[in-house]
Amino acid sequence: MLIKKVDTFPLFYKLATPYGDANGYKKYRTCYYIRITTQSGMVGWGECVDWLPTLHTGMENRIIPYLIGKSVTDRNPLIQVIKKWHSRAASAVSMALTEIIAKSSGLSVCDLWGGTFRDKVPVYASFQSYTDTAQWQSNSLQCIEKSVQEKFLTIKLKIGGKSIAEDQTHIKAVQSQFGEQVNIALDCNQSYDLVAALQWQSLFSSWSNIVWLEEPLPIHQTDGYALIRQKLTVPVAGGENITTAADFLPLLSSQALDIMNPDPLHVIGIDAYIETLQLARNFGIRVSPHTYDGALSRTYAVYAQACLKPWGKMETDCIEPVEWDVMENPFSKIVPLYPTSGEISIPKGQGIGLELDEEMLRYYRWDGSNYH
Known part of the structure; x- marks a missing residue:
């Protein structure tokens, strides 16, 4: 199976109202899809996210010419x-190559x-809690x-994007209104x-529905994570930007994490991503994927x-949840896979089983203009 062509779909969407986290406000959403077609007509889809001008130039001028004529089985x-x-x-x-291999074998x-x-x-449900208005807390609710x-x-x-007092006021309001109905994860985006x-421990000690605190510190501060894990009464999570299974080893060997959050867009290749999940199981910790930036990678x-x-032998709650972007983002609908009551039913069919x-x-295709 030789690669015949690669089509690219750089996507851009300007948000009606910017929203964000401790890293700042997002004014737009972008994504980049590729479609690889073999000489026999077999098709596979892939997705990534990065600065579109650089990504598109590199894809068109270097990566696609390299791929043409190569065998899919050499993925x-x-x-x-x-x-x-x-x-x-x-x-x-x-x-894309993984999907083609599955289809050619008649498999999902x-x-x-x-x-x-x-x-x-x-x-x-994953939120970007902040908006650039005085009413950001009520908007969040x-x-x-x-x-x-x-x-x-x-x-x-x-x-982590506001003062600790403001953030705690916000989360207290959430707990007051919804605390008996949902579990809550808190993501600091490495801001503390x-x-x-x-300073959050006094609240955590009185809340039973906090499922984890995500990336309170820069992720390379392994000793700090190990200490926080000892001091806090809630699980500590992190690792969305780690690119290989081996890069998790310092955190795991230091017992610095309760939950790993690898992202299939950031771990280099789907096979390496699967290795990362297995690594979590080998170390006996849980793994809840970070998948905020793309519908196909989330799939x-x-x-x-x-x-x-499963991480345990109990009949329920033995698999960790996957992140689902619920903010304004039309690209979430490109892959027709939607939750019902907080669950995704796995579709049948060859490849990813979805069109x-x-x-x-085509509608959201980036026109090549500067989007700053």
Whole structure:
């Protein structure tokens, strides 16, 4: 199976109202899809996210010419080369080639990976809590209300972008209004030092529905994470930007994390992503994927979670949830996979078993203009 052509779909959407986290406000959403077609007409889709001008130039001028005429079955050697040029582009190519391999074998991606342990996977509603208005807290509560009505059992909220007092006022309001209905993860986006992170413990000690505190410190501060894990009464999570399974080892060997959050867009290649999930199980900790930036990569994370052995032997709650972006983002609808009561049912069919909305891919195609 030789690669005949690669089509690209750089996507851009300007947000009606900017929203954000501790890293700042997002004024737009972008994404980048590729479609690889073999000489026999087999098609596979991939996705990545990065600064579109650089990504698109590199894809068109270097990566696509390299791929044309190569064998799909050489996907791992191909990824090893492409990751030296652009690691996130390598992830997109890995997805597309994985789907083609599955289709050519008459299998779903899950079957290619060895089969599923479950036919449904939980997802949690992920929010960007901040807006640049004085009413940001009330706006947040309104957004949460919608997800609660849609029966999400777990939500993730942002802290670290405002003062600790403001953030704690916000989370107290959330607890007051929704605390008996949902579990809550809090994501700091690496914005705190040790002293600031520990100021949350007095609240955590009185709340039973906090499922984890995500990335309170810069992720390389392994000793700090180990200490926070000892001091806090809630699980500590992190690792969304880590690119290989091996890079998690310092955190794991130091017992610095309770929950790993790898992202299939950031780990270099789907096979390496699967290795990361297995690493978590080998160390006996949980793994809840970060999948905020792309609907296709989120789909792969859901499928991988369906194929992952449970973390325990209890009949329920033995698989960790996958992140589900509930903010304004039309690209979420490109892959027709939607939750019901906070769960995704795994579709049947070859490859990913879904047809992407190519009309949306054309409609939101980036026109090449500067989007600052």
